[in-house]
Amino acid sequence: MNERDFADLAVGHALNALTEADERAYQEALAGHPHWDRHVRGASDAVTALSSTVEPVEPPPSVRASVFARISALPQQSSAPLDSAVDDEDYAAADRAEVAFEREAVAETASAASGWGARRWFALAASFAAVLVLGFGAVTVSQLLAPPAAVVALQQIEDAPDAQSASATMPDGTVATAHWSPSLGQSVLVTDDMPAPAEGKTYELWFVRGETPIAAGTFEPDADGHATAVLQGEMRIGDVIAVTVEPDGGSPDGTPSTTPVVAVATA
Structure with missing residues (x-):
């Protein structure tokens, strides 16, 4: 596992979103590279900042169901291009403003033992964006997860x-x-x-x-x-x-x- 893959897993760990296999890979990598703990602290700081600034808001059932259905339907691993991972669904059906994403080229270099590929990250980003729109307006996912x-x-x-x-x-x-x-x-x-x-x-x-x-x-x-x-x-x-x-x-x-x-x- 390289350091970039570990940084991705650190975010998933901070969000309690890793599978058992991903969590094992994360812990093994951290034990082998203790100096990578700066990524752990950075991810934890980002999640803490979010939790301390966002007022809890219960999303409408239609939005929640749509987000989780999309995530659960995605395969654990895929070589499909990132741009095809999520179609441009019309969020107006949920009476909410459409969320625009700036899609960056991301190499799908996740560990072979891990299912945490680019499509899973994009789905997680989509779920964050939906919550952010409901909570406090236009905040981009890149701003949310950007390290300090x-x-x-x-x-x-x-x-x-x-x-x-x-x-x-x-x-x-x-x-x-x-x-x-x-x-x-x-x-x-x-x-x-x-x-x-x-x-x-x-x-x-x-x-x-x-x-x-x-x-x-x-x-x-x-x-x-x-x-x-x-x-x-x-x-x-x-x-x-x-x-x-x-x-x-x-x-x-x-x-x-x-x-x-x-x-x-x-x-």
Whole structure:
């Protein structure tokens, strides 16, 4: 299984939509490639964002029946072109606006052991679109499932020919890994097992350049202590990437008010 296939399965896992075979393939791939967990976090963040912004709406029986009938009728595997997977059904029959899809060319490279091919994904996208139209208007599926900007930045850094990284483990067990690319001038900090800041506090990122701290944005880890945060501004080789605990919104005077809880040297 390649990384793109795993990223697809990660979305299905986040949606609790995998078959038993797909779930086994997903777990085996994750165990063999633990660094692919960024796709897991990205998919989970997308689903969480959806659930937190959409008010539950009960779709009309006609729309619900149409969507699920379409999904159940699709074969588990098919070599049919993606454009023939779903015909242009008239949603007006359900008194709802027609949903337009921008169909992108997607290679059907799903694992042979998996039934999660392109047609299944297109059907899932159709079901999302129907719910979105009922819930809060025109939001595209690509926007819904697009990974967070920090995940995109991390992927760009890792794909760069001069990508570098360094890790540090703090006394409290927090593991922080800095990723950067000099050619991109971009850096990302990834944390694991990082405790949530106290109420009214946030974590602030800094480039420490010699004796000078330069504010680089704020972030908060998720419930599991994971965070993928882009540092604002251009990193220079030799900077120390540090994190301090500051009031909500960041340090009021632009300088650290506490001792760093995380410090990762980049040289």
